[in-house]
Amino acid sequence: MPEKEQPNHQGNACKENGIEVKKTCCGICNQYSHCGIDAYVRDGKIIRVEGSSDNPHSKGQLCAKGSGIRQYVYNKDRVLYPLMRVGEKGEGKFERISWEDAYRIIAQKLTGYKAAFGPETVAFFSGFSKWFRPPLRRLSESFGSPNYITEGSACQEAHKMAWWLTFGKIGGADVANAQVVLVWSKNPFYSTLEDNRGFYEQFEKGKIFIVVDPRKTSFTQKACLHLQLRPGTDGALALGMANVIIQEGLYDREFVEQYVKGFEEYAQLAERYTPERTEALTGVPKEKMIRAARLYATAKPAAMITSAAPVVHHVNGIQNYRAVISLVALTGNYDITGGNRVLPVGYLLVTGFTPSNVDAYIGERHVGIPAMGHREFPVWAEYTPEQGQAMVLPDYILKGKPYPIKAVFAMGLNHMMWPDSTYMLEALRKLEFFVDTELFLTETARYADLVLPACSSVERSDVKIFADGYVQCFPPAIKPLGESRHDIQIIFELAEALGLEDPHLRMGYEEYMDFILAPTGLTVAEIQKNGGIMKTKHTLPPYEEKKYKKKGFPTPSGKVELLSSVLERYAGEFGYDVLPEYRSYSQIYPRFAEGEWPLLMDTGSRKPQFIHSRTFRMEWIAGLEGTDLLDIHPEDAGNLEIKDGDRVRISTPSGSVEATAHLTATVLPGVVHMYHGNEKANLSYLMAHDFLDPISGYPGYKSFPCRVEKL
Ligand SMILES: Nc1nc2c(c(=O)[nH]1)N[C@H]1C(S)=C(S)[C@@H](COP(=O)(O)OP(=O)(O)OC[C@H]3O[C@@H](n4cnc5c(=O)[nH]c(N)nc54)[C@H](O)[C@@H]3O)O[C@H]1N2
Ligand SMILES: Nc1nc2c(c(=O)[nH]1)N[C@H]1C(S)=C(S)[C@@H](COP(=O)(O)OP(=O)(O)OC[C@H]3O[C@@H](n4cnc5c(=O)[nH]c(N)nc54)[C@H](O)[C@@H]3O)O[C@H]1N2
Ligand SMILES: [Mo]
Numbered sequence: 001m002p003e004k005e006q007p008n009h010q011g012n013a014c015k016e017n018g019i020e021v022k023k024t025c026c027g028i029c030n031q032y033s034h035c036g037i038d039a040y041v042r043d044g045k046i047i048r049v050e051g052s053s054d055n056p057h058s059k060g061q062l063c064a065k066g067s068g069i070r071q072y073v074y075n076k077d078r079v080l081y082p083l084m085r086v087g088e089k090g091e092g093k094f095e096r097i098s099w100e101d102a103y104r105i106i107a108q109k110l111t112g113y114k115a116a117f118g119p120e121t122v123a124f125f126s127g128f129s130k131w132f133r134p135p136l137r138r139l140s141e142s143f144g145s146p147n148y149i150t151e152g153s154a155c156q157e158a159h160k161m162a163w164w165l166t167f168g169k170i171g172g173a174d175v176a177n178a179q180v181v182l183v184w185s186k187n188p189f190y191s192t193l194e195d196n197r198g199f200y201e202q203f204e205k206g207k208i209f210i211v212v213d214p215r216k217t218s219f220t221q222k223a224c225l226h227l228q229l230r231p232g233t234d235g236a237l238a239l240g241m242a243n244v245i246i247q248e249g250l251y252d253r254e255f256v257e258q259y260v261k262g263f264e265e266y267a268q269l270a271e272r273y274t275p276e277r278t279e280a281l282t283g284v285p286k287e288k289m290i291r292a293a294r295l296y297a298t299a300k301p302a303a304m305i306t307s308a309a310p311v312v313h314h315v316n317g318i319q320n321y322r323a324v325i326s327l328v329a330l331t332g333n334y335d336i337t338g339g340n341r342v343l344p345v346g347y348l349l350v351t352g353f354t355p356s357n358v359d360a361y362i363g364e365r366h367v368g369i370p371a372m373g374h375r376e377f378p379v380w381a382e383y384t385p386e387q388g389q390a391m392v393l394p395d396y397i398l399k400g401k402p403y404p405i406k407a408v409f410a411m412g413l414n415h416m417m418w419p420d421s422t423y424m425l426e427a428l429r430k431l432e433f434f435v436d437t438e439l440f441l442t443e444t445a446r447y448a449d450l451v452l453p454a455c456s457s458v459e460r461s462d463v464k465i466f467a468d469g470y471v472q473c474f475p476p477a478i479k480p481l482g483e484s485r486h487d488i489q490i491i492f493e494l495a496e497a498l499g500l501e502d503p504h505l506r507m508g509y510e511e512y513m514d515f516i517l518a519p520t521g522l523t524v525a526e527i528q529k530n531g532g533i534m535k536t537k538h539t540l541p542p543y544e545e546k547k548y549k550k551k552g553f554p555t556p557s558g559k560v561e562l563l564s565s566v567l568e569r570y571a572g573e574f575g576y577d578v579l580p581e582y583r584s585y586s587q588i589y590p591r592f593a594e595g596e597w598p599l600l601m602d603t604g605s606r607k608p609q610f611i612h613s614r615t616f617r618m619e620w621i622a623g624l625e626g627t628d629l630l631d632i633h634p635e636d637a638g639n640l641e642i643k644d645g646d647r648v649r650i651s652t653p654s655g656s657v658e659a660t661a662h663l664t665a666t667v668l669p670g671v672v673h674m675y676h677g678n679e680k681a682n683l684s685y686l687m688a689h690d691f692l693d694p695i696s697g698y699p700g701y702k703s704f705p706c707r708v709e710k711l
Contacts, residue, residue, distance in 0.1 A: 023532045024477035026066035027457025029611045031130045033194045039477040057470040064609045071618040077440040079453040080482025092446045103497035109433045113406040119144035120369045126150040127412030130348045132487035142502040146371040153390035158312035158696035161383045162321035168554030171340030173303035178338045180299035183211040185310040191606040216666040231602040232703030233282040235320035235582035240278025242270040244293035252332030262563020301338030313702040318695040322580035329560045352467025353540040355519035377697040389697040394427035407433035414613045415444045419687030419699040443679045453484035460486040463513045474532040597705030603683045604676040613677035628681035629662040631673040647711040655685035
C-alpha cells in the first residue's frame with residue numbers, strides 16, 4: 001500500500017481531483033458532542049465524511065448518525081424554499097413563496113394577534129436543537145410574549161428542577177475521583193458518546209460501578225452490580241436503600257445534622273420501605289439492593305450519575321428523582337471531589353468553567369403575563385419563570401383557556417413529543433396560524449401555514465463552547481441548499497420585519513457570535529484563522545469544594561430540603577407530597593389501574609442510530625435494524641404466542657400502534673420497550689394527553705400500561 005499523502009485522512013483529496021477537505025461539525029445530536037467532521041467537498045457537494053482525528057474535542061469519533069450525515073443533508077424530504085400551504089392542513093400541498101413574502105405574512109399575522117388578543121397568544125417554540133435558542137428567547141421577549149417554550153418541557157428541566165427543589169443546585173458526578181459510581185440510569189454508550197472514552201478508562205482501572213436500569217445494556221454488563229428495577233419504581237428503590245443506610249448507621253451524621261431539613265420525617269418515610277416491601281415494589285432482589293446501599297454509603301467519596309430523561313419521564317418522576325438524589329445528601333457526597341460537584345452552568349446547558357456571554361445576551365425577563373402552564377404547574381413557574389410548560393399547548397389552543405394561543409412560530413416542532421398525537425394534531429388543525437422552520441417536510445410541518453427552510457450544521461457557522469475549554473466555530477463547508485437559511489438569520493430577519501427595535505436582534509450573525517464569545521477572549525475570525533477550534537484564553541478556575549459551608553444552600557431554608565418548603569406551599573391546593581414519597585402511576589391516576597392492560601410500556605431508551613424523529617429518514621440508518629422493534633421478553637411473547645419478527649399491535653385506552661416483535665431477555669418480563677419519534681410507528685398515539693407528572697408537567701413516557709397482541 002502506498003503511503004498516504006495526508007495521514008489524517010483516509011480518502012484522497014488534491015487539486016487534481018478537485019476534492020477539498022473542509023473542517024465542519026455534525027449537529028444531529030447533543031450539543032455536548034457535535035463531533036468534528038472532515039467533509040470531502042467536490043463541486044460544492046459533500047461526497048464523503050470522516051470524523052476529524054485532529055479535532056481535540058471529539059478526537060476523531062463519529063457515530064452512525066454523523067457518518068451518514070450526507071443522507072441527512074441531501075435528503076429528499078429537505079425543505080428548500082419557503083412554502084405556503086395551499087391544501088388542507090396535514091395534506092402536504094404547498095406553494096413556493098419568496099422569503100420577503102414569508103416575512104411580510106408572518107409579521108402581519110403576529111402583529112395582528114398581538115394587537116387583537118395580546119402578545120401572550122403568540123408562542124415561540126424550539127425543538128431539540130439548542131444553538132439558536134438565545135435569539136429565539138430574545139425574540140419572544142422583545143415581541144412581548146411570555147410564551148417561549150421548548151423541548152425542555154420534556155427534557156433536562158425536570159431533573160434540574162428536582163435538584164433545585166432539594167439542593168438548590170445540580171450536583172454533577174465526578175466519576176474520575178470517585179471510589180464507587182452509582183449510575184442511576186444512563187446508557188452513555190448509546191446516548192453520550194463524548195463520555196465513553198472516560199468511562200473505558202475507569203473500567204480499565206477497575207472502578208466499581210453500580211447501575212440502576214430496567215434493561216440489560218452494554219453498559220450494565222460493565223457494572224459490578226446491576227439493579228434491574230421495574231420502570232418508574234425508582235423512588236421506592238431509593239427509599240429502600242435509604243432505609244438500609246439509616247438503619248445500619250451508614251449515613252453522614254454530621255452533614256445531615258447541619259445541613260438537612262426534614263431528616264426525621266424522611267427517615268420515618270424510609271422506614272416503611274423494608275427490604276421485602278422494596279423488592280415487591282421494584283422487582284430488585286433485596287440482597288442486591290442492600291449490597292448496593294452499603295457499597296454506595298461506605299465508599300468515600302461516591303458519585304451518582306443521573307440523566308435528564310429516564311427517571312423524570314414518569315408521572316411520579318419528580319418525587320422519584322428527589323428520592324434518588326436524597327441519597328447524595330444522606331451520604332454527604334454533595335459538592336465534594338469524587339462526589340457530586342456543583343459546577344457553573346456554561347453555554348447552552350453545557351456545564352463547566354468555560355464562560356460565555358449568553359446570559360448577558362438573553363437579559364432579564366420583563367414580560368409580566370404568566371406563561372402557559374404556569375398556573376397548572378406552579379413549581380415549574382417558580383423554577384423557570386422565563387419558559388412556559390409546552391405540554392399544555394394543545395389545551396390552550398383547543399380550549400382557549402386560561403387564554404387562547406392563536407399562533408405558533410416554531411423552529412423544529414415535532415408533534416410526537418406531546419403525548420396523544422390525535423389530540424396534538426387536532427390542536428394544530430385548529431391553530432389559527434402556524435409557522436414551522438424545518439430541515440424536512442415532516443408530518444407536523446404539513447399542518448403549518450408556512451414552512452421556512454432551515455439549513456444544517458454543515459451549511460452554516462456555529463459557535464460551540466465545550467466544558468473542556470475548547471471553543472469551536474467553522475465556516476460553512478457548503479452553501480445552504482436551495483434557499484434555506486440558518487435559524488438565527490431567520491430570527492434576526494423576522495425581528496426586522498416585525499419592526500422590533502431590540503439591538504440584540506439587530507446584530508449581524510458574526511457580531512452575535514463574537515458577543516457570545518467575548519469572555520473566552522476569542523473572536524470568530526481568530527478561531528477560523530486557527531483551524532476552527534481553540535482553547536479559551538480565559539483561565540479555567542479550579543473547582544472549589546463545599547461552597548455551601550460559606551453560603552448555605554440556595555433553597556428557602558438554606559438547607560438541603562428533603563422536606564420541601566416549595567412543595568409545602570402548594571401541598572393544599574395541588575396535593576403535592578412535601579417528602580419524596582413514592583406513588584405508583586395508578587395511585588396518581590387511578591383510571592389506569594384496570595387489569596385489561598397487563599404490560600408496562602417504556603418508550604424512548606436511546607439507540608445509537610436514532611435521535612428522536614431525526615434519523616429515520618436516512619436509508620443507511622433505517623437499514624441497520626428494523627425501525628419499529630418492540631422489545632419483549634420471551635416469556636411474555638410465549639404467553640401471547642408471538643415469535644421474533646411477528647407483527648404485533650400495541651394498544652392502550654388512547655390508541656394503538658403496530659410494531660415488529662423483537663424477543664429479547666434484556667428486558668424484564670411484564671415490560672416492553674420501544675424507541676420513539678417514528679412517524680410510521682408513533683408511540684404518542686398510545687399516551688393520554690393529560691398523563692403528566694403533576695409537579696413538572698412531564699409526560700409518563702417511560703411507564704404506562706398497555707396490551708400487546710399478535711396481528
Ligand atoms: N443516540 C442517541 N443519543 C441520545 C439521544 C437519542 O435519542 N439517541 N437523546 C439525547 C437526549 S434528548 C437525552 S435526554 C439523553 C438521555 O440519555 P440517557 O438517559 O443515557 O438515555 P436513555 O436511553 O433514555 O436512558 C438510559 C437508561 O435508562 C433506562 N430506563 C428506562 N426507564 C427507566 C426507569 O424507569 N428507571 C431507570 N432507573 N432507568 C430507566 C433505559 O433502559 C436506558 O438504558 O440522550 C441523548 N443522547
Ligand atoms: N415517547 C417518548 N417521547 C419522547 C422521549 C422519550 O424518551 N419517549 N424523549 C423526550 C426527550 S428527552 C426529548 S429531548 C424530546 C425531543 O423531541 P423533539 O424536539 O421533537 O426532537 P427532534 O425530533 O429531534 O427535533 C424536532 C425537529 O427539529 C428539526 N430540526 C433539526 N435540526 C434543526 C435546526 O437546526 N433547525 C430547525 N429549525 N429545526 C431542526 C428536526 O427535523 C425535527 O423535526 O423528545 C421527547 N419525546
Ligand atoms: Mo432529551
